[in-house]
Amino acid sequence: MHADPKGVLTGIHFIDGDHAACEGALAAGCRFVAGYPITPSTEVVERFAARIPLVGGMFIQLEDELASSIAIQGAAWAGKKVMTVTSGPGLSLMMEHVGYAAFTETPCVFVDVQRGGPSTGLPTLPAQADMMQVKWGSHGDYEPIALCPNSPQECFDLMIKAFNLAETYRVPVFFMMDEVVGHMTERVVIPEASQIEVVERKWTTKKPGEYRPYETDESLVPEMVKAGDGYRIHITGLTHDERGYPAMTAPAQDKLVTRLVNKIRANADKIVDIREDGVAGADVVVVSFGMTSRVAGAAVEAARAAGLKVGHLRLVITWPFPAKRIRELAATVKAFVVPELNMGQMALEVERAAAGKVPVLTLPHAGGTVHEPAAILAKIKEAAQ
Amino acid sequence: MSATELPVCEIENPVMPYLRQERLPHIWCPGCGIGTTVNCFTRALTDSGMDLDRVAIVSGIGCTGRVAGYMNLDSFHTTHGRAIPFATGLRLANPDLAKVVVYSGDGDLSAIGGNHLIHAARRNMDLMVVCVNNFTYGMTGGQVAPTTPIGATQTTMPYGNFENPFNLPFLADACGAVYVARWTVYHVKQLAKAMLEGLKKKGFVFIEAMAPCPTLYSRRNRLGDGVDQLKYYKEKSKVVNGADTKEVGLTFQGDITVGKFVDRDRPTWLEAMNEHYTHHFGDRYTPYGGSHAQD
Structure with missing residues (x-):
């Protein structure tokens, strides 16, 4: 709508x-x-x-x-x-x-x-x-x-x-x-x-009495109602069953937690949002996100001007992480470079997905300002060697 | 008649329609006072004539925090101490609800949730707060609470409590609650009536319901069982409606002042917002509220 x-x-x-x-x-x-x-x-x-x-x-x-x-x-x-x-x-x-x-x-x-x-x-x-x-x-x-x-x-x-x-x-x-x-x-x-397309809440069409707050279909996402509509729902932070009632057993915990993680993991390919620039055929791929992606973009251009084959993969969505794509690229690139305004957080995910196939060069920064493009360029050159 | 052939009771307990019967039996101990407060609450709901589809109940964590889970209403069992801010969001976002009730314990509402209690009272948020005060943390095994009287023994005050407790009615009064009452679970009619008045009152209502915890508070302090505490409530309670809340603090097994202490009117947060924006924006502002907002 x-x-x-x-x-x-x-x-x-x-x-x-x-x-x-x-x-x-x-x-x-x-x-x-x-x-x-x-x-x-x-x-x-x-x-x-x-x-x-x-x-x-x-x-x-x-x-x-x-x-x-x-x-x-x-x-x-x-x-x-x-x-x-x-x-x-x-x-x-x-x-x-x-x-x-x-x-x-x-x-x-x-x-x-x-x-x-x-x-x-x-x-x-x-x-x-x-x-x-x-x-x-x-x-x-x-x-x-x-x-x-x-x-x-x-x-x-x-x-x-x-x-x-x-x-x-x-x-x-x-x-x-x-x-x-x-x-x-x-x-x-x-x-x-x-x-502007907006997604409406997944309201139930079921009647009170038929509706169970945490019953799901293959989407793994239950339908919702709101307080005051006559459904007399119970919502709790305890482990719960499909009725929303506390069910504090190992099987209930397994069923609920498994569904909750799977509703994102099973849909990760749909949710993942990355922007790739010159990744095909690149020797080095810079993985960045947020503000740092703009600084990294300048460094990537400078590296290309210097004759290096450099790609840029920007994480528009960081969670879920595009592990599948990083795994694919790990088979074709020589190294990843991960600049970020922290001491190496998303770099851990790149390393996990690259699984030791190629080096992941981190470029940590404790924050307070953004990276100098020259610092990222130097790291790209190091990675290209 | 053998022991297995019990007579069938033809008359349903009038409380039953208000409960999620499939969730019974409840977790409360024999002699616990929480169930008695729930009984009073159901009576107040009956007498109020409210459309129960439009009454929501919100609890925090603890023994009293389980009340929401047993009530056959839209019910929310939230996080420890945060029932009031959850209820604030629910109340403001759906003014069509006839009433949002917060039902929780003394530790949940006045320790971890104390900041929310005082600010919701200050704002005159339209909520009825029922605080079941058993002077201890029951769910976790009987630790000292902000309400534990000086001299009472608790697991984390093993040599007796030396910390000054809250006088909850005084706190709620000082922060601006429009209705403040205290009853014990001995005073079932008065407690039910206070809850009925609370359901009908607009603004921040605070009802303290003193209740025995025989398993932990009474046992550790050698106070007998639930009935012994009811006898104590009966013997030591004095009804003083309109009492100065400054004077109603509780001491260990000492005198208890009960009654309706505060009943006054001032605009709720939502009324104040609508009035202010109508004044400020004139015709451009549509007062916020649903079709039942003026009920």
Whole structure:
């Protein structure tokens, strides 16, 4: 279906990534946001708070990130498309509720405008060091989805995709910006509402009495209802059966956790989003994501100008990771180069998929600024030897 | 008649339609007071005449946290301490709901969830909070709680509690709750009536229900069984409606002040938002709320 025009600010804008992300959420149909102020993400909720009264929806600033990350889930079960917005320290506080969303299959979007860490770290400066936290941060096994925009335009475009994925798979979806992408101002084109495809929640057509909240077909994604519709649902963070009732046995745990990870693993080929540039025939492939992909792009061009056969593979979606594609490339390239604004997180995934067939050269950076293109170029040259 | 041929009871327990009967038996111990509060809650629901399809219940974690799972309503068993913010999202996102009830224990609501309790009261969020206070963490084996009276022994206060407890009605009152009451599970009629008033009241309602935990709190403090605690409630309770909440703090097996302490009116968070935006935006603003929002 098409976007609700009330939330779509059609036109050409000159705005930063945080503001564009907010417009993306509004266009996607997000009508409930709860948040707690934290640099460098606050502009997202500031704009939402200003825009939402006339769009028709709700913003509430709550007492902390724990409250924000669970209030949105209450709102999701009341029928709304929902989002919360934070940065590293707040994301750490939200982790228990990431698990609650995964286990109760509550569609929701967590925006993380990444800054340097650990702890309070560098509040106003960039990093990409939360990549593994969003994959593994909450206890237990689950499979999240994470998107990495590299421009204000993508903050708009990919945010719509983030909401669509959250609704399609009923998982917590992470929108992994960083301080630079959040505060960079560029041209953002917002199309007509009729040009924006949004995914409606998978509402059940069954009647109360027939409906079981966690019964699934081959899609592995159950149908949803909302509180107040007469279904008298029970939702719990305990291991549960198809009725939603606690079922704390090893077989029930096996059945539920297996389905939850499989609904992403079995659909990974559909979800994976990579952008390849000159990968065929390349000796070296640079694997990058988010802001770093723009710096890496400059380094790749310089390397080509110097006569090297270099490809660029950009992870638009980092989770699920495109392991299959990296495995294929590991059979044809001489080496991978992985620059990232952390001490080597996604590089571990590239190494895992490459499985020792070719070297994976990391280019860690503790954050605070972006890489120098020259540093990435030097690493490409090293890899090409 | 042999022992296996029990007489068939023709009269259904009036509580049964409110419960998910397929989930029984419940987990609560003999003599526990939580079930009694649930009985009172079902009576309040009956008397309220509310459309039960539009009543939702949210619990946190713990023995009382299991209440949501037994109620035949839209029910949510959330994370430890976070029932109030979950309920806040549910309440605000679907104003068509007639009532959102938070039903949880003293540890869940006032320790790990204490920050949410005070802020929801401050905002006058339209929620009815039932706090079953058994003075201990029952589910985890009887640890000290923010409500444990000085002198009571708990597993993590093995030589007796020396920490000052919360006076929960005073806390809720000071933070702005519009309705504050305390009853014990001895006072079933009064507790049911308070819950009925709470269901009908707009804004942040806080009802403390004192309840025995014979397995842990009573046993460790040599207070006898559930009946002994009810006798204590009966003998030491004094009804003081409108009591100054500052004066209603509890001591170990001491006097208990029960009653309706606070009943006042002020705009709920949603009413305040709608009024403010209508004033600010004029005709451009459509007040937020569903078709039943004015019920």
